[in-house]
Amino acid sequence: MFTPRSVAKRVAVALSVAALPAALLLPTSAQASTDTVAIVGYSVAKPAFTALETAFQATSAGANVSFTNSFGASDTQTNNVANGQAADLVNLSYLPNIETLVTAGKVPSNWASQELNVAGVNVALTGRKQQTVYNTPGMLTDSVVVFVVRQGNPLHIGRNWLNLIKPQRKGQPAIQIVTPNPSTSGSARWNLLSAYAAAVDAGYSPTQTSSYLKSILGLTVAQPVSGSAALSAFLGGTGNVLLNYEDDAIAAVKAGDAVQIVYPSKSILIENPAALTNSGVNNPGAVAFYEYIFSPAGQTILANLGYRPVLSSVWKSVKSNFQAYPASGLNKITTFDPAGWDTLNNSLFGSSGLITGLEQYAGSGA
Amino acid sequence: MAPDVTAPPTTPTQPPSRGWLRWRASGVTSATSQGLALSFYSLVVLIPLAALFSSAFTHGWGVFWRDATAKEAIDAYRLTIECSLVGAALNAVAGLGTAWVLVRDQFPGKAIINALIDLPFALPTVVAGVTFYTLYGPLSPVHLTLTGTWVGITLAIVFVTLPFTVRSVQPVLETMTFSAEAAASTLGASSVRVFFTITLPTLAPAIITGAGLAFARAMGEYGSVVFISNNLPYHTEVASSYIYSLASSQNPVGAAATAVAMLVFALIALTAVSITSRRLVRGR
Numbered sequence: 001m002f003t004p005r006s007v008a009k010r011v012a013v014a015l016s017v018a019a020l021p022a023a024l025l026l027p028t029s030a031q032a033s034t035d036t037v038a039i040v041g042y043s044v045a046k047p048a049f050t051a052l053e054t055a056f057q058a059t060s061a062g063a064n065v066s067f068t069n070s071f072g073a074s075d076t077q078t079n080n081v082a083n084g085q086a087a088d089l090v091n092l093s094y095l096p097n098i099e100t101l102v103t104a105g106k107v108p109s110n111w112a113s114q115e116l117n118v119a120g121v122n123v124a125l126t127g128r129k130q131q132t133v134y135n136t137p138g139m140l141t142d143s144v145v146v147f148v149v150r151q152g153n154p155l156h157i158g159r160n161w162l163n164l165i166k167p168q169r170k171g172q173p174a175i176q177i178v179t180p181n182p183s184t185s186g187s188a189r190w191n192l193l194s195a196y197a198a199a200v201d202a203g204y205s206p207t208q209t210s211s212y213l214k215s216i217l218g219l220t221v222a223q224p225v226s227g228s229a230a231l232s233a234f235l236g237g238t239g240n241v242l243l244n245y246e247d248d249a250i251a252a253v254k255a256g257d258a259v260q261i262v263y264p265s266k267s268i269l270i271e272n273p274a275a276l277t278n279s280g281v282n283n284p285g286a287v288a289f290y291e292y293i294f295s296p297a298g299q300t301i302l303a304n305l306g307y308r309p310v311l312s313s314v315w316k317s318v319k320s321n322f323q324a325y326p327a328s329g330l331n332k333i334t335t336f337d338p339a340g341w342d343t344l345n346n347s348l349f350g351s352s353g354l355i356t357g358l359e360q361y362a363g364s365g366a
Numbered sequence: 367m368a369p370d371v372t373a374p375p376t377t378p379t380q381p382p383s384r385g386w387l388r389w390r391a392s393g394v395t396s397a398t399s400q401g402l403a404l405s406f407y408s409l410v411v412l413i414p415l416a417a418l419f420s421s422a423f424t425h426g427w428g429v430f431w432r433d434a435t436a437k438e439a440i441d442a443y444r445l446t447i448e449c450s451l452v453g454a455a456l457n458a459v460a461g462l463g464t465a466w467v468l469v470r471d472q473f474p475g476k477a478i479i480n481a482l483i484d485l486p487f488a489l490p491t492v493v494a495g496v497t498f499y500t501l502y503g504p505l506s507p508v509h510l511t512l513t514g515t516w517v518g519i520t521l522a523i524v525f526v527t528l529p530f531t532v533r534s535v536q537p538v539l540e541t542m543t544f545s546a547e548a549a550a551s552t553l554g555a556s557s558v559r560v561f562f563t564i565t566l567p568t569l570a571p572a573i574i575t576g577a578g579l580a581f582a583r584a585m586g587e588y589g590s591v592v593f594i595s596n597n598l599p600y601h602t603e604v605a606s607s608y609i610y611s612l613a614s615s616q617n618p619v620g621a622a623a624t625a626v627a628m629l630v631f632a633l634i635a636l637t638a639v640s641i642t643s644r645r646l647v648r649g650r
Contacts, residue, residue: 076614100616181597183611221514222596223603225610229593232496237504238513238596351617360437363514363598 035064037286038279040087042074042097042186042272043228044248048141049091051301056292065285073226074186081106081277088280089290091140091272093186093227096345098138098273111275112138118281126291131312134332140274140293141247142308144323144330145194147262148234148242148249155240159265161198164241165215174365176221178239180230182349182359187227189345191243192216192355194268196348197336201266213355217362235259245270246323250306263323269332415629422622433623441600442608442624447631449516449591449604450584453523458577460524461531462569468532469539484529491526491589498522499593514596519604522590527583531576538572571643578639582632 039049049069056062070077070085074093081087082104090107092098101107108118114128134142147164149157155175156168167174180188195216199209222238224230227248234242235257242249242259249261274293280286292298299309303318333340337347348355423430433439467473468480486494498521502512512518542565550560588606595602599611605628612621 073614075616076610079614079616079618082616181599181611183599184614220598223598225592225597225607233499233593233596236499236513360600363596363601 035285036066036068037283037289038068038070038086038088039091040070040077040081040085040089041091042077042093043071043226044093044187044245045091045272046071046228047251048247048302048305048307051305052293052298053289055297055301056289059292059297061288062285062292065289073180073184075184076226086279087277088283088286089274089276091274093272094189094345095271095273095341097186098275099342101275101277105278107275107277108281112273116276116281118278123276123281123287125287125294128294130294130296132310133308133312133315134269134271134310136271136310136332138273138275139271139310141272141302142310143246143270143272143306144267144308144325145191145243145264145270146246146249146267147264148231148244148252148259149240149262151258151260153260153262157241157262159262161195161264161266162202162212164195165212165219174219175241176239177216177219177241177243178222178224178230178234179220179243180227181223181225182355184225185227185230187230187245187248188223189349190245190268190270193333193344193348194243194264196355197268197331197333198264198266200336201331210354210358214358214361217355217358218364220362223362246308247306254306266329266331267325269330271332418622418629419626421619422626424619424622429619430623430626433620434627436620438599438603438608439605439624439627442603442605443627443631445516445519445602446585446605446628449519449523450581450587452516453520453527453584454577454581456520456524457527457531457580458573461528461576461580462535462573464528464532465535465539469536483532486526487529491587494525494590495522495593498525498590502594513594514598514602516602518594519591519602522594523584523587526587526590527580530580530583531573534572534576534579535569538569542568567646571646574639574643574646578636578643581635581639585628585632585635 039053041049046069049067049071053062053067053069057065068086070080070087072080074097077090078092078097078100081090081101087106090098090101098107098111102109102111108116110116114125116123116125128137132139147157147159149155155172157164157175158168164175164177179191182188182192192213195213196209199212204212222230222233224233227245230242231244231248231252233239235252241262246261249259252259253261274290276286276290280290293302294311296311296314299311299314300318303309303314303321308322309315309318333344337343347353350356422433464483468476468483498518499513501508502510502518502521504511504513512521546564547560550564551557555563586606587604588610591604592607595604595607597603597607599608603611605624609621609624609628612618612624
């Protein structure tokens with residue numbers, strides 16, 4: 001059995017089996033320069049970061065900093081970073097995404113404080129010491145959920161969330177809603193949370209709230225994978241109303257798309273967090289950029305793109321450009337649950353959450 | 367190392383079922399190439415698949431079964447399998463027709479058409495998806511709205527898988543001699559009869575193989591269908607998109623379980639194709 005030839009054959013097989021993986025592992029990636037900052041963001045943030053990075057590179061602090069960028073549906077991006085995608089600075093759609101990264105050990109647990117301390121590095125974030133509008137630490141941008149409708153608002157879509165599920169005029173067909181898929185999109189979660197908040201705010205019972213959300217989902221004709229994909233689908237002619245971030249809607253109007261914005265009379269304050277990761281805290285370029293995006297200069301760029309700036313000083317000078325909301329018309333998520341997303345993310349969007357359970361009625365009619 | 371001269375010559379006619387003979391007869395050189403081929407196949411296919419299976423069963427059989435048979439999953443399988451079956455069947459017919467024209471007919475621009483056949487493979491599927499959305503969406507310039515329907519999904523599938531049948535039928539058709547067909551015609555058989563009794567049976571294994579590959583490819587299709595489908599869970603959400611949403615929402619085990627179920631369906635289909643096509647070859 002063990003003739004010299006068969007032994008030689010076995011050795012040859014074994015060697016080649018062992019050699020191939022070794023050969024494939026040999027080329028190691030080049031050491032990343034500390035001046036390269038890896039940005040990972042949610043889909044809608046892409047144009048904002050293009051503008052912020054260009055402006056930052058024109059400053060003395062940013063002259064030697066280059067960027068890599070990755071944008072996509074917020075939960076997907078979060079998952080990728082948790083699983084090892086390189087990231088120095090993350091800008092995600094909603095707080096639970098950052099918390100996932102904290103749990104995964106990618107973002108320091110004190111990410112939202114003014115003093116970050118990671119592996120002996122102490123970073124004082126001066127930008128954080130400025131007065132903010134809503135006093136929620138770690139939030140880069142604010143926004144509201146709006147209704148995007150066709151130019152001229154042909155279906156007379158009104159400002160009331162609760163009336164959205166009824167024909168807006170007698171004899172009209174029911175409206176068709178486009179909103180992204182809440183499994184993949186943070187934007188979708190803000191939209192549906194806003195609908196939920198409107199029902200709770202109106203004093204609806206849990207049964208009425210559930211029935212209202214069921215109708216909203218029933219009228220939904222498309223759930224694209226991300227906020228950006230939803231806007232594309234709407235611009236491609238799908239549906240009569242798109243639930244969207246105000247900033248994305250403003251960008252679409254500015255881009256000349258044949259749409260207009262209807263501001264719901266009550267909306268929820270959207271807060272999009274940005275955090276330095278553990279690698280970002282140790283990357284001077286990333287820290288400088290993080291300071292920049294929270295500075296008045298960075299916040300002004302964001303305000304010009306349609307985001308509501310978080311700094312009080314910038315907000316004062318731009319607030320005339322935005323739809324005004326009385327304090328009672330714009331609720332923070334903590335209004336509906338003191339623990340905010342910590343509770344609501346699971347009770348609405350978890351595997352046995354209210355909206356997850358109602359998804360089966362998506363597209364089934366009102 | 368010199369090649370083993372005592373080994374019987376291997377000929378292309380040797381049936382595949384006697385492959386072990388070739389293994390015993392092979393020398394060190396071929397052992398090396400076998401080793402390389404095996405380790406390459408392991409790295410690229412077997413190890414990832416094994417990792418997928420082990421991930422799917424992380425929490426045991428019960429959780430796997432619950433994930434793999436969730437209502438949303440079943441609705442997604444059904445839609446995906448139905449659209450893939452119809453797409454593969456349409457491809458079998460359209461692919462045969464295309465291959466036929468390309469081999470048996472002469473027309474100006476034939477070489478160009480022949481080169482264009484493979485383009486759906488080269489085009490990023492997302493581009494195909496966006497193009498279909500523009501062309502057959504609500505603002506369709508041809509007034510044909512297929513978004514959110516199985517017809518739209520199937521159309522996208524037919525587009526991205528068309529080359530499979532064409533390219534599997536074409537070479538068989540090219541090597542087919544006209545003599546049997548000509549003899550049948552001379553004996554008075556109508557051209558329809560010649561086609562169904564001589565031409566089609568000869569081509570059948572190639573058609574089935576091509577359609578089988580198209581079906582398997584369609585089962586995993588994402589980019590080209592995710593836009594036109596409107597992605598409504600339980601209704602127009604294809605399996606790949608459902609798996610993507612699970613993987614995105616911190617549920618990799620559920621995603622793996624659903625993917626394993628899809629692999630099982632694809633494996634059943636490919637095995638059936640392989641058996642059918644072998645039977646057809648033997649029966650000839």
